[in-house]
Each structure stands twice: as structure tokens, then as C-alpha cells.
Amino acid sequence: MTVTGKKSISETPDLFSRLREACADEWRVYTDHDFVRGLADGTLPEACFRHYLGQDFLFLIHFARAYALAAYKGDNLGDIRQAAASLSAILDVEMDLHVKFCSRWGLDEDDMAALPEAEETMAYTRYVLEKGLQGDLLDLHVALAPCILGYAEIGRTLAESPATRLEGNPYAPWIDMYASDQYQAVAEDERATIERLMARRGSPGRLPVLTETFRQATRLEAALWDMGMHAVDRS
Amino acid sequence: MTVTGKKSISETPDLFSRLREACADEWRVYTDHDFVRGLADGTLPEACFRHYLGQDFLFLIHFARAYALAAYKGDNLGDIRQAAASLSAILDVEMDLHVKFCSRWGLDEDDMAALPEAEETMAYTRYVLEKGLQGDLLDLHVALAPCILGYAEIGRTLAESPATRLEGNPYAPWIDMYASDQYQAVAEDERATIERLMARRGSPGRLPVLTETFRQATRLEAALWDMGMHAVDRS
């Protein structure tokens, strides 16, 4: 690729790149959080991880609802089918994987389902759903982006970083899960969906609102790591 | 059944029985419509049936959206899973069956997808979706009931009626489809869902609004048969 070509690309970057750059500070706080560092080197207190895992199960329920909402909001049969496939994947595959993963940490599905939902879990999930109801399908997917694309970036970055300790790290399976080709492919699909929706329903005029949505959603994702860290104080 | 038993049942009938009885006139107009009679004896003009079939394909798209909405509106994981399973069944099974059925009538999926949506198709589908958004899951399912339970009743009644001509009737496969054990089971599930939601979220105080919803939805279903009948005038 020529320098000129590179420049012209950087002049019209894709939506996700723009959003991440516009919210660089919030994105760094989220993706380079102490919780993430503690996963990378295995120093995260187990209580923090277990608290996070339980809430992540409750999170998944509302995450499924977000894709149901996306299916409702589709402009055409293609949109509906795609969102319904994601909904099925969450309910029929991811939730089982999550439950199996959690059982290795001594967390039982029924116990998790009975947990009180943390304020931080409510905050991010309801923010995403309400944004999707207030706005359109693009607003909804931009609110979801920090979750899916952020976890993919965190997984990939940790897996590639020399600072990450995988041997003897109890959190290595978590890193593997999000660094896996399977999860990376899910994130690539989500990213493609966002760009396709930007082409179809987006415009420069929408960038301020979309950026604000991305910024707020990123902050609420970081607050979920904070929640995990505070589990030690609470216990 | 003893008289006492009958009486005690009629004192607390299930919701669907109450709604059908409260809207008996509208229900009869819908289930005993000339379009239905024309299906039963095979005299329905082909143009009417083909027009109806094409619109029914567009209907199915919004019907899928209604179950996506139901999944979003679920109070718990069980609700979400059930609605998501219905959504998958519509998109992955029923739509294919419908397309195959239509191909026997010379209707191609792409052609159907490109049809202008009839006013009557918009009327019922958007009524259901909007009612579901304005109200709760019970309001949504009551708006859906005339469709699913009405078709099951029509299919069963036609299949059992001596007046129905099945031999040489080009509409016999349509009658078979809705009289089939498979479709009857779908309708039984829907009916059970409505009763379960009535037990969980319903009350006598809600009956006036639920009855009005059922009445309006039934009238809009009958209008879809009218639409089919008028296809002859238009052609």
C-alpha cells in the first residue's frame, strides 16, 4: 500500500476506528484496566474474578435481550435473520459455555441466576437496551460495540503480549476464550455489521451522538471491571 | 362432564375462551369468512388465494419481529428462551415451508419479498407490534392470539367438517397444514403461554383492555380475508 493510499484511508477511517480514537482515554481506562492486568499476570484476587463471573452470567441474559431487540428493529429479513442467529448463539451456545466455564470456578447456574444484580451490571445492560429503543439499529450496535469489540481486543492483546503469563495463570482459559479464532470471528462479524449499518443509516451528522454513546458505553464497561475489583472490599 | 363441573369451569374459564366469547361476533366473521368457505369447498378464485399467499409471506416477516419483541420483553430467561425458539422456528422452518408451499402456486420468494405490502397486512402486523411495545408481554400475546389460535381453529374445523371437500380441492394442502398435529401443537403452546402470562401478569382489571385488543386484532385478521377476496376486483 502506498503512503498516499494509507493517508486517504486514514482520512476516512471506519466507524469503529473513529469512535475508539475519539474516546481514546475512556477506551484505555477500559481495556488497560487493573482488572485486565490482573487477569494477564494471574494476580487478580479470585474473589474479584468470581464476583465478575456471576455478574457476567446476569449480563448475558440482557445481552440476549439486546439481540432480540436488534431482530425486532431490523429493516429487512437479512437484518432479522442475522440478529436472530446471534440471539440463538447466545442462548444455545455461549450461555452453556459460560455455565461450564463457571462450574470450574465452583459457580452453579441456579446460584448465579439468583444473584442480586449489581448496579454496574444494570447500568451497562439497561443503557444498551434503552439506547437501542430510543434510537435505531445503528445506535444499538454502537452501544454494544465496546463489549464485543473491546473483549476481542483485550483477548487478542493479552494473548500477544510478552507481559502476559499463561503458564500457571488460573485466568489463562479466560484469555484463551476471548483470543480464540471463534470469538475473534464473532467480533469481526459485529464490526462488519456496524460498518454496514453506518453505510446504510449513518452520516457525519450522527457522529456526535454515536461518539457520546460509545463513550458512555465504554465508561460503563470499565465500571464493570471496577465492580470486580471492589469485590475484595466487600468480601 | 357433570353439570357442576361444567358450571365451575364456566365460572372461571381460561382467558382465550373468555376473549373468544366476548368477541363472538367478530370471531365468527373472521373464522367463518367467505374466504375460509371458499378454501373449504375449493371455490375460492385462484387470484384471491395467490394474492393472500404473497401477503402472507410479508406477514411472516413481521410475525418473526413480534417474537423477537417477545424475547426482548421477557421477564426471565425462560420467557426469552421460549420466544427465541419461536423466532427460530419461524425464520428457519415456517418461512421455508411457506416458500415451498408458494412455489407450488408459482410464487417465487424474491417476487414475494418485492410485493408492495397491502394496507391490511400493514394494519394487523403493526397493530400487534405496537400493542406489544405499548403494553407488556400479555398484551402482545393477546394481540397475536387471533392469528395463531384462529388459524388452528379454522384448520381443525375445516378438516372435521363434512361440508369440506378435500378431494380435488386445490386448497386441501392449506387445510392440511393448519389441521396438522404439528400446527395444532404450536397453537396449544401459544395458548398455554397466554394462560401462563394471564396467571402471572393478568387480572380481572385487565380484561376490558385485553378484550378490546383481542377484538381489534380479530377484526384486522378478518380484514386480511377481505383483502384476499378483493383481489378479484383488482385483477
Added chain:
Amino acid sequence: MTVTGKKSISETPDLFSRLREACADEWRVYTDHDFVRGLADGTLPEACFRHYLGQDFLFLIHFARAYALAAYKGDNLGDIRQAAASLSAILDVEMDLHVKFCSRWGLDEDDMAALPEAEETMAYTRYVLEKGLQGDLLDLHVALAPCILGYAEIGRTLAESPATRLEGNPYAPWIDMYASDQYQAVAEDERATIERLMARRGSPGRLPVLTETFRQATRLEAALWDMGMHAVDRS
């Protein structure tokens, strides 16, 4: 204005002009409908007008709901205030005017509120509301446009047309109402809102969906005139 200037304007027309041009056939059917012609020359049977008026009262209730929805969906305080002002105007001013207008035709508010809602009234109103919930504020306002801007165009056109008979025409007050400076100003505000939302949230990529919305909404408005015409057959 020079020809060049004119041309450059026609190259980038405002959204409403584009939509009206893209749906020219449907727009003509709606704005030049027999019902409208019957209002213009006073030949519309009174039964048609009275049926229409009663339904228009029920229409107004859902029209109010549409502005409540717009207030909910606002991106900022300005959006919310503007929609809330429209909502107040409908509930506190327009509805009273409508009731007074109807009383001159012997229609009482309570009687109108108890009317069964016509299929056509349900169709347009629920279409608008559901489109607004599925999409964003721009989708909602485009679905509302045929109503507000269409009535303004009809009122203005009838008032200016030499073919319109105002003397001795029982429908002259109706024409005056929609040709009035007050109503024309309401329509201008709505038009400005649509253009402002197009600048903020619109894009060329949204035109196909917005055009389809405008086309469907225009057809459903025309169906309301049809409903009025059919009142004679029913009575």
C-alpha cells in the same frame, strides 16, 4: 433567482420534496382523492364526512401518542421540549377545536370516544407509532409527514383553487381550518423539523427506507379517505 441557482437547488432538494417526488403517484391519489374533491365542491355526502370526523377524533389520540413518543426519543433537551410542546398543543388546543368543530356536526365527544376504531384508523396510526419505535426520530417524523404536510397542502390547494366552492359549502370551515395561517405554520414547523433531523441523522443511504416509509404512510392516509367514502355503502 438565476436558472443556475434553481438547478443547483433542484439537484439537492430538501427531504420532503424528494419523498413527495419519489412517491408522486401515491401522493396524488392521496391529495387529489375523491373525498378531497367532494370537500372542495361541497358534494361529499354528509354521512362520509361525519364518519371521517368521528374517526379523526380517535386518530388524534394516537397522534398525541406519536408526539409523546417523539419526546421520549429526543437526542437532547431541545428535541424533547419541541415534541412536548406539540403534544400539549394537540391535547390542550387541537382536541378542543376538533370537539367544537364536531359538535357543529352533531358529534359529541363521548360518542366519538366510544366509536369502534376503523381498520383504516388503526392501520395508519399504529404504522406511524411502530415505525417510530423500530427506527429513530427521523423515521418517526417521516411517517408523520404525509399527515401534517399533506393536510397543509390540501388545505392550501383547495383554498387557492378556482374550482373550490366556498360559499354555501358546508365543508368550507374544514378547508379554512387547514388553509389557515395557524395550521400552515404548524406544518412549516414540522417540515423544518424533518429537514433538521435529516441534516443531523439522515444520509443518502437512508433514502430507500425513508422513501418506503413515506410511500406506505401516504397510502395509509389515502385509505382513510377511502374509509370516509365507503361510509355511504355502510349506512
Added chain:
Amino acid sequence: MTVTGKKSISETPDLFSRLREACADEWRVYTDHDFVRGLADGTLPEACFRHYLGQDFLFLIHFARAYALAAYKGDNLGDIRQAAASLSAILDVEMDLHVKFCSRWGLDEDDMAALPEAEETMAYTRYVLEKGLQGDLLDLHVALAPCILGYAEIGRTLAESPATRLEGNPYAPWIDMYASDQYQAVAEDERATIERLMARRGSPGRLPVLTETFRQATRLEAALWDMGMHAVDRS
């Protein structure tokens, strides 16, 4: 009141009393919070109050949206008119009062509108809105109840408590505002609305979900006081 009377009342208490009793722990944490105690004796650090006030302005915007949503979700014209009147009161009266109140603390409207929304502000407001969209008008009002009825109880309790210091207490005007007859009347209206909706749309079967909604909303209200307290750590 006789013992019999008392007993019969406690057998069928109103919905709000039931919810408050079922969530007694959470309600106490919220209404007897250190932030509230600091308001009562004037010891709350000014930074805490100012941080809270700024966020409360952002809160009001979404509170207005909640009443717009209530107007959309109304089952009849009475519901719509009542919610629209609340929406107008918030936008045309309460917001001005709030701005005037804040100006005495050196907070300017434009500055407040430009504040980053705190996680806690997003959490409660979006929870209410999303609950209202997922459920019906009763679900929405139960999610709003801890805010309106809680503030009325706090205002009244503080005004009546001998432990409260009003002289020389910079927060006395805040206490006066929520203890005022005007605000108490607003809260009474809200309480009557909840009971009326419970009679019309409620049932014993809905109590578990309604209680969970009330509990979560109460916790998210308490989190807003926490947010205020933490302002000292942040500054």
C-alpha cells in the same frame, strides 16, 4: 383507628406500602443515607452537594423522557393527558426551579448540560426507561416510585425530625422544597396513579416482578447518594 380496622388494612395494604415493606432494608439504606443525614444537619460537604445537583439536572432530562414514555404508553386519553401534564410540569416548571436553585450554588444551566453524565445517573434513569419499555405502564411507575415517593418521604421526615437543623443549614432550602405542600401533592398524585394502575393492570401474580423492580430502583437511587458522597474523594 380500631385494631380491627388496622388489621383489615394491613391485610390488603396498598401497593406502595407493600413494596416499601418488602424492600425495607434497601429503602432504609436509601432514605436514611449519610448523604441525607448530611443534608439534615448541614454537615454534607459542599462539593458533594454541588456534584449531586449537577447530576440531578441531567437526571431531570431523562425523568421528563420517562413521563413522555408514560404518555405514549397510556391505555386511554385520561392516562395520556395525565402523563403529558407531568411532562409539561417537569419541562416548564421543575426544570426552571432547579436551574434557579442551582444558580444560587453557582451552577449555570449550560455548564450543567455539558457535564459528563455519571455512571450512577445513567444507571437509574436508563433502568426506569428500559423497564417501562419492557413492561407496561405499571412497571414504569413502580420503577419511578422510589424517586418521587422517596424524595417526598425524605423531605417530610427531615422537616419533621427534631434532629434536623434548619437554621444556618445551607441545605434547608432543599429540605423545604421536598417537604413543601406542592411537592407532597405531586407525590400523592404519583402514589394515587400507582394504586389506580395496580387496580387496573395489577394482580398478586405481578408482585414478585414489581417488588424486584422496586428493589432495584431503590438500590439505584441509593447509589446516586453514594455518587454524591464520593465527590469528595474525586475533587
